[in-house]
Amino acid sequence: MAEAARRVQSGPPKRIGVRGWVYAGRYGLDRYLYILQRASGLGLILYLFLHIYETGIRLRGEAAWSATMALFRTPVFVVFEFILFAGFVFHALNGLRLIFAELGWLLGPPTRPVYPYRTSIRRHRPWVYALMVLTGLFVALAAWDIFVLLD
Amino acid sequence: MAERAHGAVETGIVTVTVRVSRFHPETDRSSGQQDYLVPAGPGMTVLDALVYIKEHLDGSLAYRSSCRMGICGSCGMFISGLPRLACQTQIRALGPVVTVEPLPNYPVVRDVVPDLEPMVTHHTAVRPFIVRGGEEQEYPTAEYLQTPVELDAYLQFAYCIKCGICLSACPTLATDPAFAGPQALAQVYRYSADSRDDGRRARLGAVDIAHGIWRCHLAGACTEACPKGVDPALAIQLLKRLIVADVLGIGRRRGPAPVAPPDMQAQRRPDIPAAPPATVPGGSGAQKNQP
Amino acid sequence: MRESRWWILSLSAAALMVVLLTLHMGLMHLSGLMKVLGVDPGDVRSFAAVMERGRSLAQMVFYLLFLGAALYHGLYGLRSVLLEVTPPRGQGVLSGLVLAAGLLAFAYGAYVTVRTFTG
Ligand code: HEM
């Protein structure tokens, strides 16, 4: 009876919804990395489908293939390739970190929460910083290659 | 932290604008906001401010609290952009305008009172108690043996007060109500990692489903938000490891902790006074065991 | 089958790709850098180079493995994102659709790879 009374009174759940996939508000760094991992992953799978189609063009002979490659050397596609590469570098390095962390490594053992305590997420932060430095480094190298060494 | 007490000195009274979500289930279709000016002295918490509003400014305000010392888990609210316990949040650390909203991802009962039913439902579904096969479960004969190291494997996760704050922080629960959520998953680990437990098979099976534990992506928000240092994100990753080890058959498996029967031959030391006579004639089983 | 097996497979595919994809990306998208490092792969994207590489058995095995791993991992990830907005009732349909998309893409990709190999 009390159950029924309560049901009637509650409003609908206020879910943050899909907005949470693109907006992390005041939460910390890992919450933002989650968004980037998701965005880059979805970008990569979309690209993979295009990529499978595009590499298949070779079966239609040399002319068709060369035309496609010429298209990919236009500025729009070069920028696109760079964004893709940056997304891949981030996704792969962050993914490597996640493979370890999701299997319970790099987080430290359970500890009694006696003030001032550090949570596993804090203990894990140095790895996050290392990942960001590495990502920055590789993306800079890619920018150099794609925009400067471009032949 | 970016949050600093505003005002030059920590003493004296400053006026804080408390912007509270208002929702009345019988007259409103969605939440509105109302501003209250609250004089805040040093040490005042957000809960103190709500008490002040209810006593002096607006008796119709509804909020939930009980212990006002961070142990009952009643006063979880979404305060200035983060879910926290109102009784553990210093109001003057939040700036001149403080917003108070009900916890996200829950139905609203009224004003800033959430209906914690979704958390309770998931919590009770994961068998959050020690499971032992056979007679020992229903008719315990003795205490279990556990080393301090075995205790530390789960103790941190046993400090959960079921405030439901972590479910408000979780990005998966923001879209997927079928996801068990950080609180329940942390309790799955808490009991499965307990050396006294023998029920882990059923418990792990219940969360090893499409909407189960694998929808956690380690966004870390639950651990950041948890007011008790329970660290649900850590528990969930350790639980993933436990399940992976089980599936691949590489886990170290020990039987559940043995029980230690009381020493019936023990003699009372002469400097310890004898127990008082039983108040119930015949006494309980435990008293019968007394030498 | 229990969900854990699918998830472990996806994680293993990711681990495998750390090696495969690094090689692939380094070679195909950063050939300028490779040149600076002293390995000159030439014009990796010319028709002749592509067809030449495609005729090596090692390359074919590499690409088939790679195609499978990337499709599996990527589509498992896509499914897990979509699962979070699909009620448990629609879960079977969703998995079926994702699986069909994966099989189609794999079939086409494998066809192209094998056709290039046989010439
Ligand atoms: C070196 C290569 C890669 C590694 C190490 C890697 C690793 C990971 C990891 C650890 C996750 C997170 C799983 C979780 O949140 O529980 C993930 C998610 C994902 N990955 Fe990858 N990945 C790689 C390449 C790719 C590629 C090539 C694609 C696309 C074809 C892709 C698509 C995705 C998608 C769609 C997700 C789901 C994102 C989400 O659930 O929010 N990944 N990856």
Ligand code: SF4
């Ligand atoms: S894990 Fe922490 S935040 Fe979650 S319900 Fe328990 S005490 Fe509250």
Ligand code: FES
């Ligand atoms: S009132 Fe009990 S936890 Fe805040």
